[in-house]
Amino acid sequence: MPKDWAGSVDLHLHVDIAAGRRAGLERALRAAIADGRLAPGTALPSTRALSAELGFARGTVTAAYDQLIAEGRLVARPGSRTRVARFTAATPAATAPPPAETWTEVPGAPAHDMRPGRPDLSRFSSAAWGRSTRRVLSTAAAEVHALGDPRGRPELRAALAGYLGRARGVHADPARIVITSGYAQALGLLAAVLPGPFAMEEPGHFLHRAIVERAGAEIIPLPVDDLGADPGLLGEAGTAVLTPAHQYPSGATLHPDRRRAFTAWARDTGGILIEDDYDGEFRYDRQPVGAVQAVPARR
Template sequence: MAESRVTSTRGTGTDLHLDLTGGPGGKGVRAALMDALREAVRSGRLTPGTRLPSYRSLAADLGIARNTVAEAYAELVAEGWLTARQGSGTQVAERAEPLRPARRPPAPPSRRRPRPAYDLRPGSPDAASFPRAAWAAATRRALTRAPSEAFGPGDPRGRPELRQALSDYLARARGVRTEPDRIVICAGFAHALRLIAQVLPGPFAVEGYGLSFHRGLLETAGADTRPLTVDERGARTAELAGSGATAALLTPAHQFPMGGPLDPRRRAAAVDWARATGALVLEDDYDGEFRYDRQPVGAVQGLDPEHVVYLGSVSKSLSPALRLGWLALPGRLVDEALAAKGERELWVGVVDQLALADFLESGGYDRHLRQMRLRYRRRRDQLVATLAERAPHIGVTGIAAGLHAVLRLPAGTEDSVVQGAAWQGLAVEGLAAYRHPLNPHPAPDGLVIGYGTPPDHAFGGALDTLCRTLPPAE
């Protein structure tokens, strides 16, 4: 059996494998070649209009005589499978249709609700605002100057260019004190949290309101999660002393979902607890770059880099599709985190790492953040103004930073509002969805409204639908 890899010359080219099983002699090989080409057309691997290799190229690839290829092409032209024109070479005929799979019976109707017309759930940035041109330029520059070794087996620490760029940026913009050797690149926040869960035994103290997905990651790793009370000043970190936890997962810059920053005294109390007990604070800085009506709140990690693990990503600032995050670790945890990650990089692509390093160093990241702060602030202001005009009885909190707000609802109305919104094609989430199941405090009724997801042209319609679903004033 002979096998060849043939490159088509239509468009950018595709690879085609031909298996020849004919016996010796021109006739057997020619027949096998014709059968292989017919099969490639029937199956759709060679589509109508695809230009085939020249006689000489295909003969050289297959190790057969040029005349054998010429005769096979000629017969397939006569049969209507191929066409040949002077100056255009040999192509698959436009009428040579591939075989179609047999019709399947129609699938039963889905029980899932149709995709909502509007989405005001929190957690995502505006996908339409991804800086495509600037990212493409950063990628080109990074690839041009990348050393050849960058395209070999990956280092689980991540590319040194990105770790250096992150060390500089986080120090400047977030007050993080770290070095490139203490940074480990991950495939987003969830991957970073999984690594921590493999390194630390738990139990983990978590905020009484937060993402169930994050709690689930810790619990899947075998660790208990114990809720801390959350109020308008953030988590009550004084409760850490009696929690028995070995680590505390907090969102100090912008509590998710309630929205406020962690009170300075509570920040200090969390660090004091970690120092006194040998525990760790896990700082989830998920949207610390976005603030509107307040001064920047620096990272807790800057208070004590040896007792705080800083976790960040580009999921809110750029796109969750990039799958880029990082850990800034105490020195004693670096080797353990790398052992949990593995000997080679299996998670994060090198090209995106190089591109983000360039984006940070060139100032493109800062420019993008400034543009997005203005855009998200306009949306936040539009949300607040619309509610003040059409539903002034609905309180709005947590709006000084981030990409979401909390709407306070009359008692007993949350479930009906969420269901009513769904029937009108609007996706929203109630505050109860974020309450820890062991949180002893009853959940107030409310909605967590994300104003990052809808594109600009759909935001007004989303707010109109939201206002129609809110309960009237009593």
């Protein structure tokens, strides 16, 4: 019967032993080399380790390795692990992965990339991030590596609640915070369960509109001017999606009167406000604007 192995090279081998264990292992290794799962230069497990994983005699694994070495598919050197040959007569070398996308400066190109969503990554302190990560992991209990609470680590949710209260004026309960991979995932989850139609800024981010549309929600456009989104056209909306601190793409900040109007609408109708607070902390000409959630509704 077939045996499966997931070993130290992170490769899944399907060994069919119907014709014998050695023959089955040889065929499985040949197939893995031929289709590129075992790339040229990949180190194989020792015969002792592989025989223990498969439950085969060590001599069986040694004989299979020797056969593939004789065929030129594997190479073995004294004091070194057996590896897949760089080039073999029987199989072409695996195609190297394409190089990662890189940007090269060309004559006449702008000195600064001002496209949205592209921060200056050179300003990120990898050293500080690494030190913080090592400090936390060196003192963390083993259970932090388990799946844990689906809402996210309680320490992270508590830290976020404290920060949002201090920096953004948000009334946040750690028990009601859910950690997602980012705004796009959060919006997709909310669009699937919150009442529609969805009122969204026009113009606004096309990807966010597409996320809501994929959830099957009707969209009501909210015109944007120098004062931000206009709450006068909420109509029958059940949920409104706003970027009040820094409207995309206009850059407008939602006027205080309109902030109060949106919160009053939510209070009076039971509507839901989704606040995308991106760039809320980034103000270089004035004090950062607080989140709409902290604004009292107009009476």
